[in-house]
Every structure is written in structure tokens, then in C-alpha cells.
Amino acid sequence: MDETPILLKKLMDGCMVRHAVLANNIANVNTPGFKRQDIDFRKTLTDAIKAGDVAKLASSEPQVKVDGNAKANENGNSVSMQTEVGLMADNGLLYSLSAGVISDKFARLHKAIGGR
Numbered sequence: 001m002d003e004t005p006i007l008l009k010k011l012m013d014g015c016m017v018r019h020a021v022l023a024n025n026i027a028n029v030n031t032p033g034f035k036r037q038d039i040d041f042r043k044t045l046t047d048a049i050k051a052g053d054v055a056k057l058a059s060s061e062p063q064v065k066v067d068g069n070a071k072a073n074e075n076g077n078s079v080s081m082q083t084e085v086g087l088m089a090d091n092g093l094l095y096s097l098s099a100g101v102i103s104d105k106f107a108r109l110h111k112a113i114g115g116r
Contacts, residue, residue, distance in 0.1 A: 004105060008105075009102070010045060011094070012095055012102075014039065014041030014042075014044075015092075015094055015095035017064075018039050018062070018087075018091050019088065019092070022087055025079045026088075029077070029079045032077060034077045034078070034079060035078050036067045036083075037064050037065065039063060039065065040065070044057065044062070048060070070083075
């Protein structure tokens with residue numbers, strides 16, 4: 001069975017969660033003491049692919065974590081607007097690429113079963 005749609009769906013789900021987390025970081029850019037947050041769903045995907053365990057991947061959810069490596073400014077806030085905007089652009093491209101691949105895959109399947 002082709003597991004590509006499952007992987008792409010999880011990747012897109014992860015992108016949506018990450019977008020919300022990055023947007024929250026931007027919304028709190030001026031909040032004293034706020035620590036930037038992020039998720040690392042790419043590692044979860046990569047590990048599942050390497051292990052060949054798509055069932056485990058299908059049941060996994062991205063975990064939001066505080067970024068302990070982000071440098072805090074004088075008010076204790078560790079959000080950099082430049083970093084967040086760059087990560088949002090990267091995340092948006094990954095989502096768009098995934099959506100394009102899955103759309104193409106389903107279009108080819110539709111054509112193969114006699115669709116136009």
C-alpha cells in the first residue's frame with residue numbers, strides 16, 4: 001500500500017500546527033519574559049519513515065516546546081521577529097509543496113481509474 005498520502009497529511013497537519021505556534025510567537029514579540037516556542041515534526045516524520053512505521057506516525061501529534069536555544073533580550077523575551085517571519089515563510093512553502101504533491105497524486109489516481 002502506498003503510504004505517501006498518510007505522510008503528506010501528517011506533514012501538512014504539522015505545518016498547520018507550526019504556523020499557529022509561530023503566529024503566537026509573533027503576537028508575543030513584545031511580551032516581557034515570553035519564551036519562543038516551536039515544534040519539531042520533521043524529526044518525527046523522518047524517524048517514522050526510516051523505521052517504516054507509518055501506523056505510529058499516524059497516531060502521533062506535534063508537541064509544542066519552548067526553544068531553550070533562543071537568546072532572550074533585555075526584557076527576557078526570546079522572540080526575534082526576523083526569525084519568526086523567515087520560519088513562517090519556510091513553513092508555508094513546505095505546506096504548499098506538500099499540498100501540490102498530494103493533489104498531483106490524487107489527480108493521477110483519478111485519471112488512472114478512468115476520470116478525465
